[in-house]
Each structure stands twice: as C-alpha cells, then as structure tokens.
Amino acid sequence: MDTLAPRHGARLQKHGAHLQTQVQNPAQQEAITQFSLWAPDADAVAVKLENGQLHDLQPLADGWFSRLVPCGAGTGYQFVINDHLKVPDPASRAQLDDVLGMSCVVDHAAYPWQNPDWRGRPWHEAIIYEVHVGLLGGFAEAEVILPHLAELGITAIELMPLNEFPGARNWGYDGAEIFAPESSYGTPDELKHLIDTAHSLGLMVIIDVVYNHFGPEGNFLGQYAKGFFREDIQTPWGAAIDFRRREVRDFFCENALMWLEDYRADGLRLDAVHAISEKDFLVELAERVSSAIPSNRHIHLILENEANNASLLEQGFTAQWNDDGHNILHHLLTGEKEGYYSEFMESPTTKLARFLREGFIFQGEASRHGHARGEPSGHLPPTAFVLFLQNHDQVGNRAFGERLIELTDEDSLKVAVILLLLSPMVPLLFMGEEWGTRKPFFYFTDHHDELAKAVCEGRRNEFREFELFSHPEMREKIPDPNDPQTYVNSMIDYRERHEPGHEAWWHFYHTLLELRHRWIIPYLPDTRVEQVTILAERSVSATWRLGNGSQLRIDINLADNPVKLESPPGPRRQLFSHRVDNDHWHEGILPSRSAMVSLD
Numbered sequence: 001m002d003t004l005a006p007r008h009g010a011r012l013q014k015h016g017a018h019l020q021t022q023v024q025n026p027a028q029q030e031a032i033t034q035f036s037l038w039a040p041d042a043d044a045v046a047v048k049l050e051n052g053q054l055h056d057l058q059p060l061a062d063g064w065f066s067r068l069v070p071c072g073a074g075t076g077y078q079f080v081i082n083d084h085l086k087v088p089d090p091a092s093r094a095q096l097d098d099v100l101g102m103s104c105v106v107d108h109a110a111y112p113w114q115n116p117d118w119r120g121r122p123w124h125e126a127i128i129y130e131v132h133v134g135l136l137g138g139f140a141e142a143e144v145i146l147p148h149l150a151e152l153g154i155t156a157i158e159l160m161p162l163n164e165f166p167g168a169r170n171w172g173y174d175g176a177e178i179f180a181p182e183s184s185y186g187t188p189d190e191l192k193h194l195i196d197t198a199h200s201l202g203l204m205v206i207i208d209v210v211y212n213h214f215g216p217e218g219n220f221l222g223q224y225a226k227g228f229f230r231e232d233i234q235t236p237w238g239a240a241i242d243f244r245r246r247e248v249r250d251f252f253c254e255n256a257l258m259w260l261e262d263y264r265a266d267g268l269r270l271d272a273v274h275a276i277s278e279k280d281f282l283v284e285l286a287e288r289v290s291s292a293i294p295s296n297r298h299i300h301l302i303l304e305n306e307a308n309n310a311s312l313l314e315q316g317f318t319a320q321w322n323d324d325g326h327n328i329l330h331h332l333l334t335g336e337k338e339g340y341y342s343e344f345m346e347s348p349t350t351k352l353a354r355f356l357r358e359g360f361i362f363q364g365e366a367s368r369h370g371h372a373r374g375e376p377s378g379h380l381p382p383t384a385f386v387l388f389l390q391n392h393d394q395v396g397n398r399a400f401g402e403r404l405i406e407l408t409d410e411d412s413l414k415v416a417v418i419l420l421l422l423s424p425m426v427p428l429l430f431m432g433e434e435w436g437t438r439k440p441f442f443y444f445t446d447h448h449d450e451l452a453k454a455v456c457e458g459r460r461n462e463f464r465e466f467e468l469f470s471h472p473e474m475r476e477k478i479p480d481p482n483d484p485q486t487y488v489n490s491m492i493d494y495r496e497r498h499e500p501g502h503e504a505w506w507h508f509y510h511t512l513l514e515l516r517h518r519w520i521i522p523y524l525p526d527t528r529v530e531q532v533t534i535l536a537e538r539s540v541s542a543t544w545r546l547g548n549g550s551q552l553r554i555d556i557n558l559a560d561n562p563v564k565l566e567s568p569p570g571p572r573r574q575l576f577s578h579r580v581d582n583d584h585w586h587e588g589i590l591p592s593r594s595a596m597v598s599l600d
Contacts, residue, residue, distance in 0.1 A: 030070055031070070031071060031072025031073070032068050032069065032070055032071075032072075033068070033069055033071050033072065033075070033105050034066065034067070034068050034069075035047045035055075035057060035066065035067055035069055035077070035079075035089075036057075036064060036065070036066040037057065037064070037065050037066075037079055037089070037090075038062075038063055038064055038065075038225055038247050038251075039063060039064075039065055039079075039081060039224040039225055040062070040063025040224075040225055040226075040227060041063075041223075041224050041225060041226055041227075042065070042081045042082055042224045043082055044056065044081075044082055044083060045057045045059075045065040045079055045080070045081055045224075046079070046080040046083075047067070047069060047077050047078070047079055047080070048077060048078050048079075048080050048086070049069070049071060049075060049076065049077050050075065050076030050077065050096075050102055054080065055067055055069050062247075063225070063247075071105060072105065072107070073105050073106060073107035073110065074104065074105065075104065075105040076096050076102035076103070076104055077089070077102060077103055077104075077105065078102050078103060081223070081224045082224075085220070085223060085224070087220040087223075087224075088100070088101065088102065088103045088177060088218070088220075089103040089177075090177070090219070090220070090221055090251075091179045091251070091254075091255075092104070092164070092177045092179055092180045093105070093106035093108070093179055093180055093188065094106050094180050094181065094183065094187065094188055095164050095177055095180050095183050096183070097183070098164070098166065098167065098183065098218075099164050099165065099166050099176040099177055099217065099218030099219075100217075100218055103177075103180070106188055108188070108258075108262040111188075111189055111192045113192070113196060113264070114196050114200065115196055115199040115200050118199040118264070119296055119297050119298060120204055120266040120267075120297055120298030120299065120300075121155055121156070121202070121204050121266070121298055122298055122525075123298070123300050123318050123319070123383060123426070124383050124426075124521060124524035124525055125155050125521055126155055126156050126204070126300070126426045127153060127154050127155045127156065127421075127426075127427055127429075127513060127516065128154070128155075128156045128157070128158050128206065128386065128426065128427065128428040128429070129149055129154045129156070129157050129158065129428070129429050129430075129431065130157075130158045130160065130391055130392060130428060130429065130430050130431060131145075131157055131158065131159055131160065131431050132160045132171070132172075132392065132431065132441075132490075133159055133160070133162065133182075133185050134168075134169065134170075134182070134184065134185060135431075135487075135490055135491050135492065138184070138185040138186045138190070139181075139185050139186035139187075139190040139191045139193070139194045140186055140190050140193070140194070142194055143193070143194050143197050144494075145494050146197055146198055146201050146203060147201065148494060148497075149201075149203065150201040150202060150203060151510075152434055152506070152509060152510055152513060153509075153510060153513030153514060153516070153517060154203065154429070154513075155202065155203060155204060156203060156204035156205070156206055156266070156267075157198060157203055157204070157205055157206070158206040158207075158208060158269055158428070159205065159206070159207050159208060160172045160208050160392055161173055161175055161207075161208045161209065161210055161271070162181045162182055162185065162191065162207060162208075163175035163176075163177060163178040163179070163180065163181070163182065163209075163210070164176060164177035164178075164180040164181070164182050164183060164218075165182060165215055165218075166215060166216075166217040166218055166445075166446060166447060167445070167446025167447065167448075168184040168446050169444050169445065169446040169484070169487045170182075170215075170444065170445050170446060171392060171396065171443065171444070171445075172208065172210075173210050173215070173271065174215030174216065174217070174445065175210055175214065175215055176214055176215050176217065176218030176219045177218065178209070178210070178211075178214075178255050179255055179258060188263075191263060192263055192264070195263055195264055195265060196264075199264075204266035204267065204298075204300075205265050205266050205267075206265065206266060206267040206268065206269055206300065206302065207259050207263075207265045207267075207268055207269070208268075208269045208271060209255065209256065209259065209268050209269070209270055209271065210271045210272075211241075211252045211255075211270060211271070211273070211276065212235070212237075212241065212271065212272050212273065212275035212276050213235060213236075213237035213238070213241065213275065214237070216237075216447075216451060216455075217447065217451060222239075225247075227242060227245055227247075227248075228241065228242060228245070228247075228248055229241060229242055230242040230244075233277055235275050236275075240275075240277065241276070243276060243277070243278040243281040244278060249281055249284060249285075252281075252285065253284070253285050253288045253289075256268055256285055256288075256289055257288070257289065257292055260289065260292075260293060260299060261292070261293070266298065266299065266300060267299055267300030267301060267302060267318070268300075268301055268302070269302040269303075269304065269321075270282070270301065270302065270303050270304065271304050272304055272305075272306070273303055273304065273305045273307075273312075274305050274306040274307040279309065279312070282303075282312060282315075282317070283312070283315045283316060285301075286301055286315060286316025286317055287316060289301065289316070290316060300318040300319070301316065301317045301318050302317070302318055302319050302320065302321065302386060303317050303319070303320040303321070304320070304321045304323075305320055305321075306323065306373070307373060307374065308320075308324070308360045308362055308363065308373060308374030308375060308377070309374075309375055310359075310360065310363070310374070310375040310376060310377040310380060311375055313377075313380055313384045314380075318384075319383065319384050319385060319386050319426060320384065320385060320386065321386045321388070321391075321428075322355070322359065322360070322385040322386060322387055322388075322425070324351075324355055324359075324360050324361035324362060325355045325359075325361075325385065325387050325388075325425070326387070326388055326389065326391075326394060327340060327341060327343070327344050327361075328344045328348060328351045328352050328355055328361060329352070329389060329416050329419075330389070330394070330404075331344040331345060331348055332348055332352065332538060332558050333404065333407070333408040333412050333413065333416055333558070334404075334407045334408050336407075338465075338466050338467065339465075339466070340368070342368055343362075343367060343368050344361075348538070349534055349536075349537050349538055349539070349540065350534065352538075352540055353532045353533075353534050353540050353542075354532075356423075356529070356532045356540065356542045357378065357529055357532040357542070358376075358377055358378035358529075359377040359378065359380055359382070359384065359385045360374050360375075360377040360385075361374075362374035363375060363376045363377055363378075364376070381424075381526075381527060381528065382423070382424035382425045382524075382527055382528075382529065382544065383424065383425065383426055383524060383527070385425045385426065386425070386426045386427075386428050387420055387423065387425040387426065387427055387428065388420070388427070388428040388429070388430070389404055389413075389416055389417065389420055389433070390403060390404050390429075390430040390433050391428060391430050392430065392441065395430060395440075395441045396441045396442060396443050397443065399463050399466075399468075399469060399478045400440060400442075400478070400479070401440030401441045401442040401443070401479075401490065402440060403432075403433065403437065403438060403439075403440065403441070404433070405433075405436050405437075405438060406438060409593070411578070411579060411592075411593035411594075412558055412593050414508065414578050414595075415556050415557070415558060415578060415593055415594065415595045416558075417508070417509070417512065418512065418554070418556070418576060418578060418595045418597060419554060419556055419595070421509070421512040421513060421515075421516055422512060422515060422516060422520065422552075422554060422575065422576065422597050423542070423544075423554060424520065424524055424527045424544050424546070424552065427516075429509075431492065432492040434497070434505065434506055434509040434510075435496060435497035435502040435503070435505050435506040435509075436501070436502055436504075436505035437492050437496060437502070439489075439490070439491070439492045440489060440490060441490050442479050442481070442486045442487075442489060442490045443459060443481050443486075444481050444482075444486045444487040444490060445481040445482055446482060446487075447481075447482055448482075452482040455481055455482065456480045456481060456482060459478065459481055460475040460476070460478045461475070463475060463478065511576075512576065515575055515576055515597075519575060519599060520546070520552065522548075523546035523547045523548040523550065524546065524547060525547045526547035527544055527545065527546050527547055527552075528544065528545055529542070529543075529544050529545075530543045530544060530545050530551065531543050533566065535555070535557070535563045535564075535565065535566070535590070536557075536559060536561075536563045537559060538557065538558040538559040539555075539556065539557040539558065539559050539563045539590060540555075540556060541553065541554070541555045541556075541565065541566070542554050542555075550599050550600055551599065551600040552597075552598075552599055553569065553572070553596075553597070553598050553599070553600075554595065554596070554597050555569075555590055555595065555596040555597075556590075556594075556595045557590035557591070557592060557593065557594050557595070558593060559592060559593075560592050560593075561592055562589055562590060562591045562592060563589075563590040564588060564589060564590075565588035565589070565590060566588075567588065568585070568586060568587060568588025569585060569586075569588070569596060569598040570586070572598040572599060572600050573598060573599040573600070574596075574597075574598055575597040575598055575599055576595075576597045577594070577595060577596045577597065578594055578595045579591050579592075579593060579594035579595075580594050580595070580596050
C-alpha cells in the first residue's frame with residue numbers, strides 16, 4: 001500500500017477533523033491507519049473493525065480520541081461510544097452499506113491519475129452543466145455523456161451533492177456522511193475516474209456541497225458531540241450547526257479540501273449559505289482553500305445565497321447563482337406570480353433592466369417576508385453572476401417537476417436562451433434542456449416508515465398556499481417522493497436528443513455556444529456593463545464593453561407587439577438573431593418574441 005504524502009497526513013492530523021490517516025510501518029511493511037474522533041461528550045471511544053477486533057482509542061485534549069491501528073485500505077469499521085452506541089465515522093471516506101453501515105478505510109493516494117498536469121480553466125471560460133449522477137446510473141455511467149457535453153460546448157459539469165445519503169434515491173441534500181461518496185453511485189475510485197475522464201475532455205468538475213445542515217437520518221454527532229449544534233438558532237432542518245467552534249469549522253474546511261485535493265475537483269458550489277449565520281466562516285473557508293491549493297490551479301468557489309451578500313464575492317468567492325435573474329425571466333416567460341415570483345410581478349421590466357445592469361435585483365430592498373435583502377452589486381463584473389433558466393431547484397421544486405419548455409411558448413424560450421448563452425454572465429444549463437426534453441424532474445427520496453410519511457406530507461403541504469393546491473385532494477396528486485416510480489419518471493435518455501424535434505433544439509444550443517466560444521469568451525476579462533435601456537414593457541436593450549474594447553449588444557422583446565429600437569444596429573456585426581429579418585435589422589424593429597445580438 002502506498003503511503004499518504006506526509007504533508008497531507010500532517011494537515012489532517014493538525015486540523016483534526018475526524019479524519020483517517022494511513023501510514024506505513026517501514027520496518028514491517030504493515031499498513032497502519034490512525035483513527036481519530038472528536039467526541040467531547042463521550043467517556044470512552046473504541047473502533048471496531050469488521051473482523052470483530054475492538055481497539056480502545058486514547059483520550060486526548062479538547063474531547064479528542066485517537067489511536068494507530070494495524071489495518072489498511074478496504075477495512076470496514078465503526079466507532080463504539082461508551083461501550084454501547086455504534087456509529088459510522090462522521091468523516092467516513094466510504095460506506096460499505098449506506099449511512100447506517102460500516103465505514104471503510106480509503107487510501108486516496110493510491111489512485112493512478114491519468115491527467116496529473118490538469119490545472120483547470122479560468123472562470124470566464126465556464127459554461128456549466130448541472131447533473132444528477134444517480135439519474136444517469138452512477139459514476140461510471142455518467143462518463144458516457146461527457147463527450148456529448150464537450151461537443152455541445154460545455155466546459156464544466158456541476159454534480160449535485162455526492163455525499164452518502166439514506167437509501168439509494170435522493171437529490172443529495174439530505175447527506176449524513178459528507179466525506180463519503182454515495183455508495184449507490186459507485187466507489188471513490190470510480191468518482192475519480194469520472195473526474196479524470198472529464199479533465200481529459202477539457203471539462204472542469206464542480207461539486208455541490210451542503211454545509212448548512214445534515215439530513216434527517218444517519219447523523220449521530222448530537223449524541224456524542226452536542227457542541228456541534230446550537231439550540232438558540234433553529235433552521236428548517238433543526239438546530240443550526242455551530243460554526244463558532246473551531247472543531248466544526250475544521251470539519252467543513254477539511255471536507256472542502258478533500259474534494260479539491262483528493263478528488264481534484266475544480267470547484268465547489270456551496271448550497272444555501274444564507275442558512276449559515278457566521279459569514280466569517282465562509283471567508284475563512286475561502287482563505288484556507290486559497291492557501292492550500294497551488295496558485296497554478298484554477299479553483300472556483302460558487303455560492304447559493306438568498307441573502308445576496310455581494311461582499312462575499314470580493315472575499316474569495318468566484319460567483320453566485322443569480323436567483324433574481326432567473327426569477328424575473330421566469331415571471332416574464334410564464335406569468336407565474338405565486339410564491340417567490342410574487343416579488344417580481346410589480347414593474348417586471350424595470351427589474352429585468354436592473355438585473356442586466358447590476359446583477360442582483362434585491363440590493364437591500366425588503367423581501368416579501370418584510371426583511372431587507374441583499375447588498376449593492378453593480379460594481380461587480382458580469383462573470384460574478386451565474387445565470388440559469390432551469391436548475392434542480394427551479395424545476396424539481398415545482399409540484400409536478402415541469403420543465404420550462406412546458407410552461408411558455410417556443411419563441412419566448414428561445415429569446416431567453418439567447419440572453420442566457422450570449423450575455424457576459426456565466427451560463428448554467430440543467431441536464432436535458434439542450435435538446436428540449438419534456439421529461440419532468442421530481443423531488444425524490446428513499447425514506448421508510450414514519451420518516452417517509454412525514455417527508456411526503458411535508459412535501460405536499462409546501463404547496464398548500466398555491467391556489468391550484470388549496471384543496472387536499474389536489475395536493476394528493478403531487479408525486480410521493482419515496483415512490484420509486486417518482487425517481488424512474490425523472491430519468492432522461494440522452495439518445496432522445498437525436499429524435500425529430502429534439503435535434504433542432506440541440507443545434508440551437510450548439511450554435512449559440514459556438515458563438516460564445518468564438519466571440520465572447522476570449523474577451524470576457526475586464527468586461528463591464530455600459531448601458532441598459534427599457535424599450536417598452538417586456539423589452540430591453542443591453543450593451544457591455546468587452547475586454548478587447550468591442551461592444552456586445554443584446555436587444556430582446558418578450559412582448560406581443562413589435563418594438564422600435566432607439567438606435568438600429570446598422571453596420572454592426574450580426575452575431576445572432578431570432579425572428580428578425582434583414583429589414584427588421586436595418587430599420588431597428590424588434591418583432592414580438594425576438595432577439596438581436598450584435599458586436600461593433
């Protein structure tokens with residue numbers, strides 16, 4: 001067995017984040033693993049190996065227990081607390097049998113990387129494609145779609161959370177073992193092979209991580225380390241994680257470094273950081289990543305943050321998912337105005353213009369809940385914002401998982417896609433949208449008994465304030481997340497893209513991405529917005545000055561009536577247009593549901 005690099009082992013040992021460190025006995029060539037656990041509420045801790053051997057861990061300072069044990073990679077084990085409570089390692093590198101089973105020793109240094117010189121890609125080249133690995137069949141099966149994505153023009157895949165969760169079907173946000181890749185997807189080496197293959201095709205890999213809560217099953221930290229949580233702050237998932245504690249911060253920082261170093265991911269997307277009250281923890285995490293990763297690697301940290309803390313995007317974070325941009329476009333495309341879309345129904349064109357000009361729409365204004373939300377963002381570059389029309393949340397959190405193609409007309413959707421793929425913001429696509437699939441994407445889980453019933457009832461009650469679901473009999477029609485058929489009905493078949501009707505959508509996306517690669521990406525650094533003009537209701541004109549001095553202009557009209565431009569594009573290079581003929585172009589007429597994209 002190969003020895004873990006001393007620097008790596010020293011880092012894990014120094015920070016003590018419940019991690020395993022494998023070392024080699026040079027005299028006997030015997031594999032030895034160091035087991036450590038932070039259990040301040042325990043009187044005694046032992047590690048029990050799969051062969052039945054029990055080894056008492058030695059108590060150390062500050063609630064730590066640790067011991068070197070003769071065993072190597074592949075060994076199953078569990079911790080025994082106070083001689084009776086058997087629990088998996090909270091930092092297990094792999095699980096032998098779901099979240100309640102034994103943990104498994106993993107030697108991360110043993111994998112033979114085929115692309116050791118890969119350094120990633122600069123952020124301005126990012127074109128992101130969000131994927132749920134489970135729906136593709138697992139890590140090995142997911143590799144099959146990578147050549148398709150490279151051909152399409154994608155430069156980064158974003159994998160929904162990979163951490164071990166209860167059962168075999170889950171979005172991944174119910175993780176219990178955040179260091180262990182989901183066992184139903186495959187082994188740690190199979191995940192590494194997926195990432196290795198992506199790198200060989202020029203694709204970055206971004207992993208979605210959840211640091212704001214644990215799932216409802218499989219996490220035992222509260223039984224031997226109550227200080228991991230704080231009862232004075234309650235979240236939708238229970239007591240908040242206590243990021244005031246050094247051990248807690250180290251736990252999550254080490255997790256981030258594991259994905260970036262041991263798996264060689266190119267970035268992380270941090271889920272719902274607005275649920276983390278200690279924003280200085282986020283800054284610390286970014287600083288620790290920056291100091292640990294060599295400067296010649298491109299590493300990107302992306303936020304999902306309902307609070308719109310623009311200041312974090314100047315403190316080590318690369319970009320943020322721009323829900324404001326999605327929400328205003330979705331309202332304009334569909335007319336929907338319930339839930340959070342209600343915040344965008346008043347003066348929608350003004351809000352559309354602000355999003356294009358400044359990034360966030362909410363920059364301190366009161367949300368529908370009456371709280372101030374957001375910080376000024378107009379000084380940030382367009383690439384600080386990840387724009388999308390669809391993602392797992394915006395599709396899967398609909399009662400019936402409908403995709404946007406089912407909710408609006410084709411011409412309006414194409415106008416929005418043009419804006420998505422040819423604006424200077426970083427675009428994100430959701431699996432299957434590039435060929436116009438109509439397969440739904442549902443919310444699915446694999447819970448059982450009372451927990452399954454509670455999850456199903458909770459899911460259906462989320463929609464009780466929507467007019468369509470105000471009656472219980474309508475809510476009963478919402479698919480049960482735990483029904484295996486709900487999961488099966490969410491699966492998509494990539495062969496579908498070759499079928500009549502789908503090929504045209506694929507060609508549309510491919511053409512736009514080719515244009516982005518040729519005319520926009522090379523000149524994105526130092527791009528700034530110049531002007532955004534409201535032409536009429538549901539119609540705007542936006543211009544950006546690219547880094548090479550050229551001017552990118554996008555004119556869109558989502559209204560039912562034609563609109564006259566204040567200044568026709570004239571001799572500018574026609575990059576792309578939809579529903580615009582030559583006369584329209586030269587006369588500066590935007591027909592209904594049309595778009596013009598030009599360069600000076």
